[in-house]
Amino acid sequence: MSKAQWALELKDVRKSFESRGGAKEVLGGISLSVRDGEFVSIIGPSGSGKTTLFQLIGGLAPLSGGEVWMDGRNTTGHRGHIAYMPQQASLMPWRTVRGNIELALQIAGIDRKQARAKATDWLARIELDAYADSYPHALSGGMQQRISFLRALLSPQPFMLLDEPFGALDALTRQQMQQWLLTIWEANRRSVLLVTHSIEEALLLSDRIIVLSAAPAVIVDEIVVPFARPRKESLWTDPQFNA
Numbered sequence: 001m002s003k004a005q006w007a008l009e010l011k012d013v014r015k016s017f018e019s020r021g022g023a024k025e026v027l028g029g030i031s032l033s034v035r036d037g038e039f040v041s042i043i044g045p046s047g048s049g050k051t052t053l054f055q056l057i058g059g060l061a062p063l064s065g066g067e068v069w070m071d072g073r074n075t076t077g078h079r080g081h082i083a084y085m086p087q088q089a090s091l092m093p094w095r096t097v098r099g100n101i102e103l104a105l106q107i108a109g110i111d112r113k114q115a116r117a118k119a120t121d122w123l124a125r126i127e128l129d130a131y132a133d134s135y136p137h138a139l140s141g142g143m144q145q146r147i148s149f150l151r152a153l154l155s156p157q158p159f160m161l162l163d164e165p166f167g168a169l170d171a172l173t174r175q176q177m178q179q180w181l182l183t184i185w186e187a188n189r190r191s192v193l194l195v196t197h198s199i200e201e202a203l204l205l206s207d208r209i210i211v212l213s214a215a216p217a218v219i220v221d222e223i224v225v226p227f228a229r230p231r232k233e234s235l236w237t238d239p240q241f242n243a
């Protein structure tokens with residue numbers, strides 16, 4: 001089966017929330033197409049509806065109008081087509097750190113025994129091997145985020161939504177995470193939609209930047225990043241890590 005031209009198409013996507021004073025329009029008609037393997041960032045003022053837009057793409061909330069298409073199919077209101085990474089780390093509290101990573105690997109189709117070995121490798125790579133048998137609540141917010149981020153990267157879904165994934169991290173970890181994301185992305189070339197407040201981050205990571213207005217959000221500008229993404233030394237020189 002040939003690949004559809006667009007990994008994601010938003011066709012006049014609208015969202016209003018009912019409130020006591022009447023309907024509050026948050027998304028005023030967003031039309032956007034993302035190519036297969038393209039990395040697109042979304043920038044907009046706080047409260048402009050970026051998180052809401054992600055929820056609509058992921059089928060987590062109903063649209064007030066418009067359609068969402070993925071890979072040439074109308075997926076409006078459908079769940080399960082994307083790897084979504086929310087702002088808050090969302091690890092399974094009843095599973096250990098190792099257990100959370102193993103599960104992500106198994107969902108990606110890796111058998112139990114191999115998942116165990118790979119989880120050990122990943123834990124070392126993200127420098128959390130000392131916490132393998134701890135439960136998520138024993139880790140700092142930044143550490144939890146690191147695992148949550150890894151889980152999204154390991155997910156089998158071809159389209160990834162990242163909602164401010166680096167927001168809770170200190171500057172050094174943030175930089176490392178950006179590099180890790182780029183390395184994996186260059187190995188896998190999956191389509192990514194990233195929400196960020198940082199224009200530097202958007203310029204570093206993406207092919208294209210979409211600028212939203214304040215609510216009701218519409219696209220006010222679109223920047224094609226005019227220079228090649230800087231090639232950084234790969235943290236994953238071993239191909240087995242590009243799972």
Ligand code: ADP
Binds near residue numbers: 215
């Ligand atoms: P952003 O992610 O760009 O900061 P959000 O999508 O979180 O923006 O929110 C956009 C607007 O929608 C905000 O004014 C927010 O208060 C409103 N909003 C979000 N979710 C709901 C909801 N469930 N009910 C009512 N209003 C909401």
